[in-house]
Structure formats: C-alpha cells, structure tokens
Amino acid sequence: xxxxxxxxxxxxxxxxxxxxxxxxxxxxxxxxxxxxxxxxxxxxxxxxxxxxxxxxxxxxxxxxxxxxxxxxxxxxxxxxxxxxxxxxxxxxxxxxxxxxxxxxxxxxxxxxxxxxxxxxxxxxxxxxxxxxxxxxxxxxxxxxxxxxxxxxxxxxxxxxxxxxxxxxxxxxxxxxxxxxxxxxxxxxxxxxxxxxxxxxxxxxxxxxxxxxxxxxxxxxxxxxxxxxxxxxxxxxxxxxxxxxxxxxxxxxxxxxxxxxxxxxxxxxxxxxxxxxxxxxxxxxxxxxxxxxxxxxxxxxxxxxxxxx
Amino acid sequence: xxxxxxxxxxxxxxxxxxxxxxxxxxxxxxxxxxxxxxxxxxxxxxxxxxxxxxxxxxxxxxxxxxxxxxxxxxxxxxxxxxxxxxxxxxxxxxxxxxxxxxxxxxxxxxxxxxxxxxxxxxxxxxxxxxxxxxxxxxxxxxxxxxxxxxxxxxxxxxxxxxxxxxxxxxxxxxxxxxxxxxxxxxxxxxxxxxxxxxxxxxxxxxxxxxxxxxxxxxxxxxxxxxxxxxxxxxxxxxxxxxxxxxxxxxxxxxxxxxxxxxxxxxxxxxxxxxxxxxxxxxxxxxxxxxxxxxxxxxxxxxxxxxxxxxxxxxxxxxxxxxxxxxxxxxxxxxxxxxxxxxxxxxxxxxxxxxxxxxxxxxxxxxxxxxxx
Numbered sequence: 264x265x266x267x268x269x270x271x272x273x274x275x276x277x278x279x280x281x282x283x284x285x286x287x288x289x290x291x292x293x294x295x296x297x298x299x300x301x302x303x304x305x306x307x308x309x310x311x312x313x314x315x316x317x318x319x320x321x322x323x324x325x326x327x328x329x330x331x332x333x334x335x336x337x338x339x340x341x342x343x344x345x346x347x348x349x350x351x352x353x354x355x356x357x358x359x360x361x362x363x364x365x366x367x368x369x370x371x372x373x374x375x376x377x378x379x380x381x382x383x384x385x386x387x388x389x390x391x392x393x394x395x396x397x398x399x400x401x402x403x404x405x406x407x408x409x410x411x412x413x414x415x416x417x418x419x420x421x422x423x424x425x426x427x428x429x430x431x432x433x434x435x436x437x438x439x440x441x442x443x444x445x446x447x448x449x450x451x452x453x454x455x456x457x458x459x460x461x462x463x464x465x466x467x468x469x470x471x472x473x474x475x476x477x478x479x480x481x482x483x484x485x486x487x488x489x490x491x492x493x494x495x496x497x498x499x500x501x502x503x504x505x506x507x508x509x510x511x512x513x514x515x516x517x518x519x520x521x522x523x524x525x526x527x528x529x530x531x532x533x534x535x536x537x538x539x540x541x542x543x544x545x546x547x548x549x550x551x552x553x554x555x556x557x558x559x560x561x562x563x564x565x566x567x568x569x570x571x
Numbered sequence: 572x573x574x575x576x577x578x579x580x581x582x583x584x585x586x587x588x589x590x591x592x593x594x595x596x597x598x599x600x601x602x603x604x605x606x607x608x609x610x611x612x613x614x615x616x617x618x619x620x621x622x623x624x625x626x627x628x629x630x631x632x633x634x635x636x637x638x639x640x641x642x643x644x645x646x647x648x649x650x651x652x653x654x655x656x657x658x659x660x661x662x663x664x665x666x667x668x669x670x671x672x673x674x675x676x677x678x679x680x681x682x683x684x685x686x687x688x689x690x691x692x693x694x695x696x697x698x699x700x701x702x703x704x705x706x707x708x709x710x711x712x713x714x715x716x717x718x719x720x721x722x723x724x725x726x727x728x729x730x731x732x733x734x735x736x737x738x739x740x741x742x743x744x745x746x747x748x749x750x751x752x753x754x755x756x757x758x759x760x761x762x763x764x765x766x767x768x769x770x771x772x773x774x775x776x777x778x779x780x781x782x783x784x785x786x787x788x789x790x791x792x793x794x795x796x797x798x799x800x801x802x803x804x805x806x807x808x809x810x811x812x813x814x815x816x817x818x819x820x821x822x823x824x825x826x827x828x829x830x831x832x833x834x835x836x837x838x839x840x841x842x843x844x845x846x847x848x849x850x851x852x853x854x855x856x857x858x859x860x861x862x863x864x865x866x867x868x869x870x871x872x873x874x875x876x877x878x879x880x881x882x883x884x885x886x887x888x889x890x891x892x893x894x895x896x897x898x899x900x901x902x903x904x905x906x907x908x909x910x911x912x913x914x915x916x917x918x919x920x921x922x923x924x925x926x927x928x929x930x931x932x933x934x935x936x937x938x939x940x941x942x943x
Binding site for chain 2: 307347351354355356357358360361362364365366368369370371372373375376379489490493494496497500533534535536537539540543544546547550551554555556557
C-alpha cells in the first residue's frame with residue numbers, strides 16, 4: 264500500500280501539487296495586472312475576465328476539438344475586455360476602479376449567459392507533462408503532473424522582469440505609470456500605452472481563466488472562479504509590482520488554496536470551508552502587515568489611483 | 572415601453588425645449604436636470620444595447636421590452652415582486668453610497684448582508700423564549716451590529732493600516748461566505764435539512780410579516796426609512812457636512828480639525844449596518860432561516876444601484892425599485908423568451924458600464940452649459 268507508506272507526507276505533497284496546479288490562474292492574472300498597474304491604471308475587472316476566459320476557452324475547445332485554440336480564444340476575449348476597460352477609462356472624469364467593478368459584474372454575467380449550454384458537454388482538456396515518472400508513488404506522480412501553461416507562466420515572469428528593466432516598451436509603460444506628464448512630454452500618448460498594457464493584461468488573465476476550465480478543475484460551471492481574480496489583483500500589491508515576486512506569491516497562494524482539499528483527502532473535513540477561504544484570509548493578512556497609512560508603498564507606480 | 576426604445580438624443584431634446592426658455596430655471600435646477608438626464612440616457616442606451624444583444628440571440632427585442640415591463644411593473648403582482656426585491660437593494664446600495672461620501676469605494680455589501688443574517692438568526696434562535704416583538708427588535712440590533720462591524724473592519728484597515736478598502740471589502744465577502752457555510756454545515760446545522768444545509772427556523776411567530784393589504788414585507792419600510800435618514804444625515808447635519816468635506820479634500824478636513832478616523836468608522840458602521848439589516852430582513856421576512864440562498868447577489872446589485880443614483884441616498888430609492896424590477900422580470904424572460912437567468916446579470920453589467928461611461932458627459936450638454 265503506497266498510501267500507508269507515505270502516511271503523513273500526503274498533505275504536504277498535495278499542497279505542493281496544489282501549489283503548482285492552483286497557482287497557475289493566480290500567476291497569469293497577477294502578471295497581467297502587474298503590466299496594467301505598472302502603466303498607471305488598475306483593472307479590478309480581471310475577475311470577470313478570468314470567468315469569461317474560462318467560458319470562452321471551454322466553448323472553443325468543445326467546438327473545435329483543440330484546447331490550444333481555446334486558450335487563444337480566452338486570451339483574445341481577455342484582450343477585448345481589457346480594451347473595453349481602457350476605452351471607457353480614457354474618457355474624461357471616469358474612475359478606473361469603478362469601471363473595473365462594472366466589468367467584473369459584466370464579465371461574470373456574460374459568461375454565465377453564454378456559458379449556459381456548456382455546462383453539460385465535455386470539452387477536450389489541456390495535456391499535462393508527467394514529471395513524476397521516476398517515482399512509484401501515485402501521490403508523487405499526481406503532484407508532478409504539470410501543465411504546460413504553468414511552465415509558460417513561470418517563463419513569462421522573468422521575461423517580464425527583464426522587459427520592464429531593459430526594453431523600450433518596459434520603459435514606456437513605467438514612464439506612463441510614474442508620470443503621465445513625462446510620457447506626454449516624450450511625445451507618447453499615455454492613453455495608448457495604457458490601452459495596450461490593459462489589453463496585454465487582459466490577454467494573460469483570459470489565459471489564466473482557460474486553465475481553470477481546461478485543466479484544473481477542468482470543467483465549466485458557474486462556481487468555477489470565486490474571487491481568484493480579485494485575490495490576484497491584491498497579490499500584485501503584496502508583490503510590490505515585481506513580476507518575479509508575483510511568481511513566488513502565486514505559488515504561496517496556490518499552496519494555501521490547496522490546503523482545504525488536501526486536508527479533506529486525508530479525512531479532515533471539519534473546517535473545509537474555512538480552509539477554502541485561506542487565500543482570502545492570507546491576502547488580507549499580508550495586506551495588513553505590509554501596508555502602512557504613513558507612506559505609499561515602495562515600488563508603487565505614482566499614477567496609480569489605488570495607492571494614492 | 573416606448574420610452575425604452577427611444578433614441579437618447581430625442582429624449583435630451585424633448586426635455587430640453589421647455590426649461591431652456593427660462594434661464595432662471597436652468598440656473599436653479601440645471602445640476603438636478605443633469606443628474607436625472609445623463610443616467611437616464613445611459614439607462615436607455617444600455618437597454619438598447621441589451622436589445623441588440625438579445626436580437627443577436629434570435630429573440631425579438633420588442634418582446635424583450637414588453638416582458639420586462641410586464642414582469643417589473645405590468646401588474647399589481649409584479650409591482651409587489653419588484654418592491655420586495657427593491658427592499659434589500661436600497662439597504663445594500665446605502666452600504667456603498669454612504670462611504671462614497673468620504674471618497675471610499677466599498678463593494679463588500681454582500682459580506683455584511685451575510686454576517687447580518689447570521690447574527691440575526693443566531694439571536695433569534697437563542698431567544699426562542701421571548702415574545703416575538705422582543706425577538707424582532709433583538710434581530711434588528713444584531714443584524715445592524717453584525718453587518719456594521721464587518722464593514723467597519725474595512726474602514727479601520729483603511730484608516731489605521733492603509734489597506735485599500737475596495738479590495739479588503741471584496742475579500743471579506745468571500746470570507747463571510749466561508750464563515751456562513753462553515754457554521755451552516757457545522758454547529759448551526761438543522762439535522763433535518765438534508766439537501767440544503769440550513770440553520771433551524773427562527774419560528775413563524777418571529778417573522779416580520781407583510782404590509783397590510785399587500786404581499787410586500789415590512790423590509791421595504793425599513794429600507795425607505797434608512798434611505799431618508801441617510802439623506803438627512805448626509806445633507807442636513809453637521810456630521811454629514813463634515814463627512815462631505817472630508818470626502819472632498821481630506822487634507823483640508825484634517826487642517827480644520829475634523830476627526831477623519833472617527834468619521835470613517837462611523838460612516839462604515841452605518842453603511843455595514845444597512846447591509847446587515849438587509850440580511851436580517853431576508854431572514855426574518857423571506858427565508859426564515861440562514862443558508863447559502865442568502866448569497867443571492869443583492870450586495871453586488873446594490874453597488875450598481877449606488878453608482879446609478881450617483882451615491883445620493885434619496886435617489887437610491889427609485890433606482891433600487893428600477894433595478895428590483897429588472898431582476899423581478901428575470902423569471903418572465905426565462906419562461907416566455909427562453910433567456911437564461913443570467914440575462915439579468917448581463918443587463919446589469921451593461922447598465923453599469925454605460926452609467927460609468929456617461930460620467931464623461933457632465934458639464935458638456937449644450938443647453939445646460941449656462942447653469943451655475
């Protein structure tokens with residue numbers, strides 16, 4: 264019995280596997296939001312983008328038979344929602360936080376509306392790579408079945424870090440985020456930079472959503488995302504707008520989110536709902552510890568409305 | 572439903588002709604006209620867009636408007652349904668509108684509603700020996716305190732730790748839902764509730780009942796009283812004046828010696844108290860017990876109501892009735908047109924987007940430019 268032989272290791276293994284699996288949507292949404300916020304705008308609508316991405320990925324995967332087309336469709340949907348956010352925000356006197364809330368409700372509603380016929384059918388899911396082939400223990404193998412999207416997300420984080428630091432585009436986004444006057448003086452349209460940053464951010468968040476419906480949990484239903492999007496937005500603040508820190512924070516949050524199911528698998532069911540709320544409690548706790556009323560956060564883009 | 576399909580531009584002109592003849596009228600009421608005209612136009616634009624959306628789904632938009640009107644305001648039955656739904660919306664909208672006076676964006680009304688419902692239910696279950704009126708009063712107090720403290724938490728985190736109140740209040744919604752599920756499936760569970768874990772019933776005698784001659788419960792009166800009291804508090808008391816000063820310019824408020832911390836805490840408590848009261852009403856007038864049914868989205872629709880009424884506590888009343896009507900018509904749309912129940916959510920989302928985009932129009936309407 265492999266089960267008996269690893270005994271107490273089941274929980275940490277499940278948490279590790281969960282950290283890898285559950286963290287992927289956190290990772291994509293937080294990296295996307297990182298780009299958007301660095302350009303000086305906050306998009307709270309990524310919760311809606313995540314759900315819309317999940318729905319469209321599932322639908323396209325079901326219709327075409329190709330999950331990768333589904334991922335692409337999710338990204339495009341996300342980019343369109345991002346364009347809508349940026350478009351409305353570029354009107355005078357419109358508050359980006361409020362638009363985000365509106366698009367969160369809109370995205371969720373639209374996804375439920377269009378996704379009604381998708382609850383029944385089964386769509387082809389994304390493949391996983393078996394990194395646990397060396398082990399005989401099923402739990403280890405389950406924990407190390409890793410989706411390609413996770414690896415892509417892990418690769419994007421350092422690329423983004425590098426791009427912010429050294430490329431022209433990174434500099435432009437940071438300029439728009441730190442001082443829109445400076446960007447304007449350099450002859451660039453701040454609105455256009457933010458439009459692109461929000462669209463790229465939405466694209467990534469949509470892909471994060473496709474992971475939810477096409478890999479883990481791997482089906483489309485209306486309870487698919489409950490606050491992962493907004494948790495990821497808070498995570499960016501905690502990660503100080505640094506893509507590499509976003510990666511570590513996502514892994515930590517994924518682990519926290521996997522705690523409930525992991526404990527349930529070994530028979531601890533009493534606090535199931537409370538353990539499921541662990542990511543939200545963790546987010547709140549971290550924000551309480553790291554924020555301060557006396558100074559703005561280090562690394563915060565100066566143009567960002569939410570930190571002023 | 573001819574007004575719904577009318578072109579926004581026509582409406583703008585139609586209203587514009589009469590008052591434009593008298594500049595004094597515009598001087599006095601220009602701002603009020605703008606506050607009615609622009610959200611109204613946004614609403615019509617949103618309904619038109621939703622019509623197109625529905626037409627793309629192969630349904631006739633005129634049927635849509637007809638059934639929406641029928642389901643919301645067409646009959647006495649639908650009016651009662653609408654008003655019943657408007658009651659919690661007024662209260663959850665106040666949960667966003669009151670902190671907005673201080674420049675805070677609180678979107679956690681749903682969480683305060685759930686905590687208020689839990690507090691009210693626990694109180695009623697603990698006081699089964701008491702006469703109904705005592706139990707009901709205790710439930711109101713418990714609901715208000717429960718919801719109030721929940722939102723005060725967001726306010727305190729903002730004031731003393733600098734934590735963004737929008738994000739913290741939304742996170743608290745998910746935490747509140749987890750607490751509710753934990754208690755309802757655990758210590759508070761009625762062993763007789765098999766399919767849907769629920770608490771025990773608070774008892775038929777302790778329900779708050781309906782307004783005589785109607786099927787509308789007393790929650791509507793609670794909502795109206797709270798909205799009017801909030802309006803008086805914000806616009807006709809020194810406390811409300813201080814709050815608006817702090818909302819306009821926090822540095823100026825500190826310089827003139829206003830206790831901003833105390834303002835934030837008080838307003839947040841009142842705001843959460845309103846949403847908590849909505850939770851109490853849902854328990855004591857509709858559900859009779861606490862279970863996951865309470866998370867029906869009243870808290871989130873309340874955010875939309877608050878923004879559509881431009882955070883004015885008095886304007887919250889008609890807007891809540893309007894939005895209550897839209898959600899009341901959802902059932903009819905489902906039965907007659909075969910639209911999914913989420914179509915109400917889509918329409919709400921479209922309205923929200925239009926209303927926010929219409930913020931850009933203020934001060935730009937030609938005939939109103941001369942206003943003071």
